[in-house]
Amino acid sequence: xxxxxxxxxxxxxxxxxxxxLAKKGxxxxxxxxxxxxxxxxxxxxxxxxxGLEYILGQDPSIEVLAQLDLVVVSPGVxxxxxxxxxxxxxxxEVISEIELAYREGLEKDIKFxxxxxxxxxxxxTSIVGEICKExxxxxxxxxxxxxxxxxxxxxxxxxxxxxxxxxSFQLEAVYDFRPEVSTVLNLTEDHMNRHHxxxxxxxxxxxxxxxxxPEMVCVxxxxxxxxxxxxxxxxxxxxxxxxxxxxxGGIYLDDKENIIAVKDGVELEIVxxxxxxxxxxxxxxxxxxxxxxxxxxxxxxxVIKRVLTSFKAVEHRxxxxxxxxGVVYVNDSKGTNPDSTIKAVQSYKTPIILIAGGYDKxxxxxxxxxxxxxxxxxxxxxxxxxxxxADTASKAGIKEIYKLESLKDAVIKASKLANEADVVLLSxxxxxxxxxxxxxxxxxxxxxxxxxxx
Numbered sequence: 479x480x481x482x483x484x485x486x487x488x489x490x491x492x493x494x495x496x497x498x499l500a501k502k503g504x505x506x507x508x509x510x511x512x513x514x515x516x517x518x519x520x521x522x523x524x525x526x527x528x529g530l531e532y533i534l535g536q537d538p539s540i541e542v543l544a545q546l547d548l549v550v551v552s553p554g555v556x557x558x559x560x561x562x563x564x565x566x567x568x569x570x571e572v573i574s575e576i577e578l579a580y581r582e583g584l585e586k587d588i589k590f591x592x593x594x595x596x597x598x599x600x601x602x603t604s605i606v607g608e609i610c611k612e613x614x615x616x617x618x619x620x621x622x623x624x625x626x627x628x629x630x631x632x633x634x635x636x637x638x639x640x641x642x643x644x645x646s647f648q649l650e651a652v653y654d655f656r657p658e659v660s661t662v663l664n665l666t667e668d669h670m671n672r673h674h675x676x677x678x679x680x681x682x683x684x685x686x687x688x689x690x691x692p693e694m695v696c697v698x699x700x701x702x703x704x705x706x707x708x709x710x711x712x713x714x715x716x717x718x719x720x721x722x723x724x725x726x727g728g729i730y731l732d733d734k735e736n737i738i739a740v741k742d743g744v745e746l747e748i749v750x751x752x753x754x755x756x757x758x759x760x761x762x763x764x765x766x767x768x769x770x771x772x773x774x775x776x777x778x779x780x781v782i783k784r785v786l787t788s789f790k791a792v793e794h795r796x797x798x799x800x801x802x803x804g805v806v807y808v809n810d811s812k813g814t815n816p817d818s819t820i821k822a823v824q825s826y827k828t829p830i831i832l833i834a835g836g837y838d839k840x841x842x843x844x845x846x847x848x849x850x851x852x853x854x855x856x857x858x859x860x861x862x863x864x865x866x867x868a869d870t871a872s873k874a875g876i877k878e879i880y881k882l883e884s885l886k887d888a889v890i891k892a893s894k895l896a897n898e899a900d901v902v903l904l905s906x907x908x909x910x911x912x913x914x915x916x917x918x919x920x921x922x923x924x925x926x927x928x929x930x931x932x
Contacts, residue, residue, distance in 0.1 A: 480504055482545055484538060486562070487552025488512070488520045491575040494626035495550045498582075500527040501632075507542060509533045537561045546570055550578050553622070553647035556672060574651040576644065579620075579627035581654060586636045590655070591771055594644045594686050595663025595699075597818045598764045599623075601756070602663060603643040604792050605768040609785045613777045615639045622648060624918075646682040647672070656689040659775050660714070661697035661767045665704040666817035671840040680704055690714035697770035699763065700725045717774065719766035721759065729766045739769050739779075746773070749783045756791060760821040794921035796822060799928045804898030807889075807928045810905035811921030815839070816846040819907040823853040830854045830901045831892045833885070835861040836908030836920075843867055846907060847874035856880070856895055858888040863908050885913075885920065889927045 481504050485496045488510040499506050508524070510517060513535040524530060533542065538561055549565055549572040551557065557572070565572055580590065591610070593603045600623055607619035618630035621642040630640055642657070662683055665676075687696040690713055699705040700718035709716030718725035729739045735751040754765050765786050772782050791797055792812070799807040806828075813819045814836075823830055832854045843863075847854075847870050856878035857871045868879050878895070882888040885904075892902040904924045914920040 481547035484509055484546050484549045486549065487555040488517055489552050489554055491626045492552035493520060493523060494629045495575050495578060496524060497527065498628045498632055500530060505529060507531045507533055509538055550575055551651055553645055557650055572651055574648050576627055576648045577652045577655055579631045583631045586634060588631060588634055589639045590657040591639060591641045591775060592644055592657035592660040592686050594649065594683050596666045596815060597821060598663045598760060599643045600812060601761065601792050601795055602764040602767050603641055605764065605785065605789055606771050607641040608789055609768065609772045609777060609782055610639050610641060612785050613781045617641060644686060646679055649685040650682045652685050654689060659695045659771045660686045660690060661771055662686060662705045662708060663767055664699050664702045684708060687712050687714050695774040697767050700728065717770050719770055721762060729770050737766060737769060739773055741773055746779050748779055749786050753787050755787055755789045758825040794917060796825060799925050802932045805896040806901045808901055808903045809921045809924050810903060811917045811924060813905035813907060814909050814917055816841050816843050816907045819905040820846055820849050822903060822905040823850050826901050828899050828901055830903050831856040831896055833858045833888045833892060833904045834907050835859040835864045835867050836906045836913060837911040838862045839909055843870040843907060847871045847876065851875045858882055858891055860885060860888050861908060861913055885923055886927050893932050
């Protein structure tokens with residue numbers, strides 16, 4: 479039956495939702511705070527779809543709100559906007575594109591593997607996606623990683639698997655969403671400008687397992703006190719992974735650094751930590767989480783091992799770019815919060831020239847530079863947070879700090895300061911908004927500067 483549906487926010491997921499719902503014959507209202515002029519290219523993609531009604535550059539009227547059957551909100555749209563609050567007060571359902579994809583996928587018996595956390599989501603999602611493909615499953619890697627879930631639901635055959643990276647924004651408005659297996663990798667302060675408190679942030683993340691059942695599995699980080707505690711309220715069976723302990727029935731390291739996973743009471747030796755293709759302790763954790771997800775999804779341990787020993791790094795996440803005059807350039811544009819940048823700087827043993835800064839999400843950079851002072855020789859700052867980062871780095875004891883106007887200026891400055899065997903690391907600890915459309919665009923510019931200018 480045709481419904482009247484408002485789609486709010488014309489980024490990738492919102493645009494995909496409009497297309498899907500229009501094809502299904504629903505009457506779709508297209509809303510964005512941007513004007514027609516600002517949305518030119520986006521609106522060009524919708525020209526082929528009939529019956530769309532546009533509400534651009536303004537909020538929907540009360541007359542429109544009153545007649546709606548459903549509202550689909552893009553992740554970047556805050557749920558406390560006045561008209562969204564009013565809609566919920568009117569008893570209207572306001573859901574995310576992920577929730578829409580889940581509901582629409584039920585008819586096709588589509589299975590969801592769901593991954594969230596502050597850091598490591600993209601790498602873990604990519605690893606799990608490759609394992610599922612290697613196992614011969616009809617696999618789609620979707621969500622916060624860049625591919626809208628609703629587009630995959632439309633394309634997929636019955637029984638397909640959607641390996642889904644989920645941000646806290648996407649999880650704020652899920653209600654029926656029930657993945658077969660899920661994980662919360664870790665939780666550290668992020669997006670405080672939207673969530674305001676860690677309790678609110680954790681509550682949004684916990685929606686990933688809220689509708690799971692006791693026969694399902696949620697993989698949790700035992701070494702993170704917040705995610706460990708989540709296991710006490712999780713309706714699914716918690717399976718813990720740990721680099722430091724041996725949680726009962728979980729995933730851990732033995733005395734020879736073999737990763738051991740317990741399934742159905744049996745200890746399975748999966749792979750030695752030294753044989754993992756991705757370096758760093760954070761990637762050991764990502765690999766452990768991937769093992770837990772895939773093993774409890776029914777994938778053979780040998781398939782899991784094959785992928786873990788051959789998987790290549792995700793683009794924009796500790797991505798080697800080039801070596802110029804003996805200096806190594808690394809693109810970690812995906813490092814959009816302080817904890818992510820901590821993990822990045824700890825991955826190298828040679829002196830680091832760090833390029834950081836961008837949009838201010840309300841993060842505290844103190845812990846980052848208390849740790850980075852042991853790894854980072856020079857800090858180059860750009861963007862909205864430049865002064866805050868420079869001040870924090872100086873208080874931590876870093877002596878060489880430079881403020882630059884652009885990423886290009888920062889890379890050129892780094893090339894002049896760097897000594898042979900140094901690492902020039904773009905790991906901003908901030909979002910890209912205000913300077914770039916997304917972290918991918920920022921990372922690509924970094925690579926272009928390194929490869930074409932230096």
